[in-house]
Amino acid sequence: MGRLFNQMTRGKKKLFAVSALMVMSCLLLLPIFLSVTAVAGGGGAPAGGPPADVVAAQKAAGEEGEAEKVEMGRDVYYKTEGPAIGMPAPVTEDNETFYPRYNFESRVLLWVANQQHLYYGSFVLAVPIFCMCIEFAGMVSKDKAMAKKYDQLAYDFIKISLTAYSLTAILGGILIFTFLTLYPAFFGYLSSIFRPVMHIYALTFVAESATLYIYYYGWDKMREGVLKWVHLSMSVILNVIGTVLMFLANSWIAFMMSPAGVDEQGRYLGNIWHVIHTALWNPLNVHRILGNMAFGGGVVAAYAAYRFLSSKTDEERAHYDWMGYIAMSLGVAFLIPLPFAGYWLMREVYAYRQQMGITLMGGLLAWLFIIQATMIGILFLTTNYYLWQALGRMTGGERFQKYIKYLVFILVVGLLVFITPHTIVMTPAELKAMGGQQHPVLGNYGVMSAKNGGINAIIMTTVLSFIWYQRGNRVPTVSWAKFGNIFMGCFFIIAQLNNVWLACYGYFIPANVRIGLSVPQVAGTLSCLLLMTPLNLAMLKNGRQLGPIRWGQIPPRSQYAIIMLATAFTWMMGLMGYIRSSVRLFWHVNEVMRDNSPWAYTHTIGFAANVISFNVLFFWISIMFVFWLGTLGAKKVPVPSPAGQPVPSPQSATGH
């Protein structure tokens, strides 16, 4: 009887806890719902104009000749008519009123503040997604030791994220102050257009903070049973809010690049959805989500690599080797689709404005894209290199290491094609010797058809390296193993041949058809990833294991590769941010509000590279500080493994 009573009491407690959390979650999400309702209702009018319903009333009254007449405007993008209820975009001049300044370039100050905020923002948006995945993996793991390890890892991640979160908020404040003090006219205009969205943003930020704190501080309280699932659900809510937050911020930059919802004078036309949902908003959203995830994975992996290299014991090395592997895998999983999302974004940019596309890919900023291509190459090369090194910590991995040279050849050739510039830097003497701007042999590598072939060859090779890694210490024993191996081999060969053939064929057909060829090329690559990886896992199910994964016994070179990967991510992110912003040239808001500051010119490549490098350095120094802070608090010691036993692998190598 007493036991039954206890059970009922415990059950009630759980029910109460679950109900309380649900109420809390609802309350946290309330601002979003309220704001969305407000947006759906028109969102009010920006500064400089009365609300839409008032306008409508005024309009009606105007018909009676009692109120002033409302002027109609035509949307610059959607081409719809609407009441011009906002103020026109200010016409600025180069003076202290419009552009207050220090004895320093305001644009660079804003650039640095913006980039640092973005770095931290990306990091704190990505890490909770990792936590969610890792916590879930721990919950569904049947191996209790592994479940604890996963849980510990997720906790370690969120602990780092929490300190970074505060820094993100501080940097966000610095960014707003920089805008307000150095670009008041522009920021005033932007905030007048986005007034309701900015309030939603602020409320969402509050909701995110509250959810994050409950998630972090409730970790121990909600460690078992139903409460653990509630805890996991909190991470889902946290990530939903985080993603909404990012989408809202993206709408501002998308508006600056491809404005909509305003007329030619920049007057708001009463439809806030048009202002948010501009031509480039969705491609930017997708690209940024993937980019953030890849970046976050890279940073955490670099943290693990640093800890690995400074480890004093085998146990520590094993833990951080494993942590680095998990973070790296998550990062790379999002890196692989990133070029496709980037391609979509560029395609939409071209479709939106031809001159914007040409400025980016063939004109003023084209050389920066070569640097970007080099960075992408570094990312994939280091990923492959890490996987090859990781084969060395598995018994049986040496079976594949002898074939590395062939993969190196494909990777190097793919990369060389991918980074060959269309506009070559050369001395006048070299130009005369070459006989023209384009080299008759290499010039062909400089255009899209070849470059698509190059990057797809690289990605396919990376997938193959990953499949080899999955097989490192395992041998398939299914009855159809031989057939499966032949099928996989043929599939990869045909996919590569298809890729190369289409890259060559692209030169002989019209450009619009050539653009379409990227679809079968990408389809081949994605098929390798999405079909061959599961097929490989199916073949390895219940396969013969040749030995355990010897966590921690990986050459230090692999960890330097991870650090290089993370640095390349950071550098590339800074570069692409600069490119995206620079493409507006002398416009604050493209074709709507002109930048008349003395800095409305495009920097030289060298100067831009120096500022990007400064940003990268500043970020890494500050994030090292964050990591160090993370080690100061009370540590949850990694689950010790029995003496002399290898640290348990997450499953087998095939588990990832």
Add this chain to the structure above:
Amino acid sequence: MTWLKLVEGYMPMQMISELAVCILVFSIINYSLKRAGMGLPKFWAGIFVWCFVNLFYLKYRIYPPIPFSVRAIYGTVSACGIFMWVSGSQQEWEEFKRPIINVLDAKTGMTKFIRTALLILLPIGLWGFAYNSFLPSFDEPIELRTVHPAPPATTKVHGKTYVLQTAANPYRINPEGKYDQAYSNAHIVSQDMGRLMKDVKNPEDNPWDPNAKGYIKHVREGGEIFFQNCHFCHGDNLNGRGLWAFAFNPIPANFTDAGTIAQLQETFVFWRVAKGGIGLPGEGFPWASVMPPWEQHLTVDEIWKVIMFEYWHTGYYPRTWE
């Protein structure tokens, strides 16, 4: 290397294939030598492959010569590739670095000699490099020229405003007189037809046919305009090597290159021809183009026709987005 020609149209793949064959042959030879107990050590194999690719193949095999900036990129990437190869596994890495460690340890007379020589030669080499970099250069400075500056949204030619995103060539028409890019694409000159077009059987493809009508007639008219005005610089074969071409720096655009008109919308070319070098926008600096603004010499119709001829003759299609 005149006995093995780079075949026009296949050169990019030919280069990759040749490199692949060379490396394959090297691998087979090295493998056979290894079997005979005389394999090349990893260290020397890596150095040999790098030198072969960068100092021999790319420098002497590929013609015209590849500018240094590109060879520097290739050299760096291939060095990274070779590093990845020689350090792919711990065993190979140990094998690769053994000669380096031996020299650093200097336990034998020979390694002692090499280490001493390196200690003397390296600073001298660095000194020479530093000395050379401080020498005054009389070469013209390198300019990162924007070959395709971004066009404006609209351009005004002979009093009429053209929206570059939506404008179309009025002469790119089918026999019914309607704008039809697919039709004109199907009637461009192809490599196997020969430039003089003597063997063309289909009258619709023959611009020299006195009865030619519609699209192909306009192509001929465009050709007449081209040879009256443009070929002096852009050349008979539209390859940028006209009579006056080498008086300019850079030389005029090579339309037969896949990276010029084949990459551009027809309206972009229209804007460039109409406005010439001096009409380039600010972000196109350094302009380095002496092309006259042809709107001062040609009518709008003539500009469209000459553009159509350029696409027809080179066998390329203007870029479209639909």
